[in-house]
Every structure is written in C-alpha cells, then in structure tokens.
Amino acid sequence: MLKIGCHLSSAKGYLAMGKEAVRIGANTFQFFTRNPRGGRAKPLDEADVAVFRAFAQERGLLPILAHAPYTLNACAADEGLRTFARETMADDLARLEHIPGSFYNFHPGSHVRQGMETGVARIAEHLNAILRPEQSTTVLLETMAGKGSEVGGSFAELCAILDRVHLPEKLGVCLDTCHVHDAGYDICGDLDGVLEEFDRVVGLARLRAVHLNDSKNLRGSRKDRHEKLGFGTIGLEALARVVNHPALRGLPFYLETPNDLDGYAQEIACVKGLAGVE
Numbered sequence: 001m002l003k004i005g006c007h008l009s010s011a012k013g014y015l016a017m018g019k020e021a022v023r024i025g026a027n028t029f030q031f032f033t034r035n036p037r038g039g040r041a042k043p044l045d046e047a048d049v050a051v052f053r054a055f056a057q058e059r060g061l062l063p064i065l066a067h068a069p070y071t072l073n074a075c076a077a078d079e080g081l082r083t084f085a086r087e088t089m090a091d092d093l094a095r096l097e098h099i100p101g102s103f104y105n106f107h108p109g110s111h112v113r114q115g116m117e118t119g120v121a122r123i124a125e126h127l128n129a130i131l132r133p134e135q136s137t138t139v140l141l142e143t144m145a146g147k148g149s150e151v152g153g154s155f156a157e158l159c160a161i162l163d164r165v166h167l168p169e170k171l172g173v174c175l176d177t178c179h180v181h182d183a184g185y186d187i188c189g190d191l192d193g194v195l196e197e198f199d200r201v202v203g204l205a206r207l208r209a210v211h212l213n214d215s216k217n218l219r220g221s222r223k224d225r226h227e228k229l230g231f232g233t234i235g236l237e238a239l240a241r242v243v244n245h246p247a248l249r250g251l252p253f254y255l256e257t258p259n260d261l262d263g264y265a266q267e268i269a270c271v272k273g274l275a276g277v278e
C-alpha cells in the first residue's frame with residue numbers, strides 16, 4: 001500500500017490535521033512540533049490527542065511524522081544553543097509519546113567552522129542525551145543538501161553519527177529527494193546506484209521515510225530550495241522511479257513542496273497516479 005502525505009499546519013491541533021489529511025487524499029502527514037523557528041510549544045491538548053488517536057487508527061493515518069524546528073542546532077559551538085536544542089527535542093519526544101510509534105525528524109545541524117568531525121561528535125552526544133530505551137518514537141536524521149556547514153549532506157556523515165549513538169534502534173534516516181539531489185547524488189540518472197551507496201554506507205534498513213520534493217536548483221548546488229513535483233530539476237520521471245523503487249516500497253512519502261492544500265491534493269493524486277494506485 002502506498003503511504004503518501006504532505007506537510008500540514010499544526011495550528012488547529014491533531015484532529016484538524018487528521019481530517020485535513022483525509023480530505024486531500026493523504027493517509028499520513030507531517031507537521032512541525034512547534035513554531036519552525038523554535039520557541040515555546042502550545043500546551044498539549046489531551047482531549048484533542050485522544051480523539052485524534054482513535055480517528056487516525058480508524059483511517060489508517062499512523063505513523064505520522066513530527067518535524068523538529070529547523071533552527072535548532074544540536075552541534076552549535078555555543079553551549080546555550082546546544083542546551084536549547086537538547087531541551088526542546090527532549091520535550092518534543094516526551095509529548096510525542098502521546099501518539100505511540102511516531103517518527104520525529106530533525107536536521108542534524110551546522111558545525112559552523114568547528115569542522116565536520118566536531119559536528120558529528122556533538123550531534124551524537126545530543127542524541128545520547130535525549131534518546132530513552134523506553135520511548136516508542138523513532139528519531140530520524142534528515143539527509144541534507146550540504147548548504148553552508150550543514151552536517152548530513154553525505155551518507156558517510158549520517159553513518160558517522162549513527163555509529164556513535166548508544167541506542168541506534170531508536171534512530172533512522174529520512175531521505176529528502178531535493179536535499180540529496182542538491183547535495184550531488186544523481187537520483188535522476190542513477191537512482192539504483194544512489195540507493196546501493198546508501199545501503200552500503202548507512203543500510204537501507206535504517207531508511208524509514210522519504211521527503212518527496214522536486215528541486216529549484218541543479219544537482220550539487222547545495223542550495224535546498226524545494227519545487228513542486230514536475231516543475232523542477234529532478235522532474236516527474238525521476239520522481240516516479242523513486243516512488244516505485246523496490247528498495248523504497250512500504251516507506252511513507254511526504255510532500256514538502258510549495259503548495260496550498262488544493263495544490264497538495266493535486267500532487268497526492270499525481271503521486272498515486274505515478275504509483276498506479278486508485
């Protein structure tokens with residue numbers, strides 16, 4: 001079965017997102033746990049969560065993917081910023097246990113002149129501080145475009161983080177098609193080769209979700225600007241190969257393209273068409 005959804009606004013709560021997802025033909029969704037630029041989370045509405053859980057179970061929307069604020073930097077040079085990232089993510093993970101079995105995706109961080117080695121070490125240290133043996137959430141490292149001093153623009157960097165984490169069974173990877181393309185991986189010309197390399201370096205068993213985006217920029221541009229499916233430099237043919245690749249079968253796909261809800265409904269229908277369902 002094809003698991004397809006998109007990024008939704010969490011402003012109106014969980015049940016509202018669940019209903020919105022169903023309305024646009026999705027069977028999963030992604031959302032920001034709080035303002036994407038960071039800051040305080042709204043108090044958890046337990047009644048909303050309880051109703052949502054029942055609704056989501058009935059409609060087959062689970063698991064859902066929570067996205068951490070993208071301004072957090074787990075490998076910042078400044079200790080205060082690292083503490084903020086740790087406390088924010090620990091709080092997100094505690095709240096997510098209300099929806100058991102979810103995914104929590106985050107951008108590994110930017111090392112900002114400390115060097116890749118230090119960046120990797122700090123991110124692993126951050127994960128070792130927040131992962132708990134009893135948690136039901138799987139934390140996902142997102143593949144990055146390698147913009148500036150971003151960590152995670154290469155599969156080897158993700159592997160280096162995974163290797164240092166004490167509870168690797170709580171960790172996985174989310175592959176963003178725009179990001180890996182912008183990082184230089186040839187998903188248009190040689191998807192098989194890219195996935196073989198991912199398997200060799202990280203392991204396909206670690207791949208738990210896909211962000212399905214087209215890109216505004218050329219391969220290797222290290223830019224990270226998402227485009228609507230079929231309107232960018234990746235193109236619909238290559239994206240169709242992603243959706244239908246046997247190594248990715250069963251993974252949830254999330255659109256993070258510049259769209260309003262109607263646009264997302266159309267893209268979801270488009271992806272179903274590419275996959276030959278419904």
Ligand code: FE
Nearest residue numbers: 067070107142
């Ligand atoms: Fe992201």
Ligand code: FE
Nearest residue numbers: 142176211256
């Ligand atoms: Fe993404």
Ligand code: ZN
Nearest residue numbers: 179224225226
């Ligand atoms: Zn992006």
